[in-house]
Amino acid sequence: MARIAAYGIIPVVTLGDVGSANELAGALIGGGLPVAEVTLRASGALEIIREMSKRGDLLVGAGTVRTLDQAKAAWDSGATYLVSPGFNEIVVNWAIKQQIPILPGVDSTLGIEMAVAKGLNTLKFFPAGASGGPAKLDALHGPYYDIRFVPTGGIDAGNLAQWLIHPAVIACGGSWLVGAGLLKNRRWNEVENLVKEGLAIVRRCANLRNTSIRGAKTDD
Numbered sequence: 001m002a003r004i005a006a007y008g009i010i011p012v013v014t015l016g017d018v019g020s021a022n023e024l025a026g027a028l029i030g031g032g033l034p035v036a037e038v039t040l041r042a043s044g045a046l047e048i049i050r051e052m053s054k055r056g057d058l059l060v061g062a063g064t065v066r067t068l069d070q071a072k073a074a075w076d077s078g079a080t081y082l083v084s085p086g087f088n089e090i091v092v093n094w095a096i097k098q099q100i101p102i103l104p105g106v107d108s109t110l111g112i113e114m115a116v117a118k119g120l121n122t123l124k125f126f127p128a129g130a131s132g133g134p135a136k137l138d139a140l141h142g143p144y145y146d147i148r149f150v151p152t153g154g155i156d157a158g159n160l161a162q163w164l165i166h167p168a169v170i171a172c173g174g175s176w177l178v179g180a181g182l183l184k185n186r187r188w189n190e191v192e193n194l195v196k197e198g199l200a201i202v203r204r205c206a207n208l209r210n211t212s213i214r215g216a217k218t219d220d
Helices: 002-007 018-030 045-053 068-076 089-097 109-117 133-141 160-164 180-184 188-219
Strands: 009-013 035-039 059-063 081-083 122-125 148-151 172-174
Touching: 002 009, 002 035, 009 059, 009 188, 018 035, 018 045, 018 188, 035 045, 045 059, 045 068, 059 068, 068 081, 068 089, 109 122, 148 172, 160 172, 160 188, 180 188
Parallel strands: 009 035, 009 172, 035 059, 059 081, 122 148
Antiparallel strands: none
């Protein structure tokens, strides 16, 4: 989670072509972002996780993990963290027992309470846009001031900054960096450029947050 927070964005990859796994990994790394969440929505996803993870230069996680069998298969394939669209207690319990980082999806106080009861303090906020956007996260952050979030769903370069400047957000997940058309047409240069643009936004937001923190300390 610390490594994810350091990069600020997670490319959410839905890729069915195993032959493109290494080229995609190269584009992400070339752009300065050695992180990927490979969703289990596409056939061949486990093989793609295996290909990417064995490189050793990429932090590879499995996304859309909805069942215990999927969680076990993803872990066996080399995934180093798991991401779920919702809170599945069976999956969460297994991940905690195996000491595997997991980001279960929540969009309400109920989901957060379930996660907190399991000792989790970093969660996926999903679907971020449809659930109420930053305003909804503001409302949740009040009582849950010690919980950190990775918003995912409806995020792109146009609204990334408004999420990243939120004090509860450690990173954002998004597919705009690795859109279906880009992957299908193997437009790796465009992926690399989008990654660079995204990371530039992350840096600007980090500077804004640091400035805000310094100002608050001065006011005190």
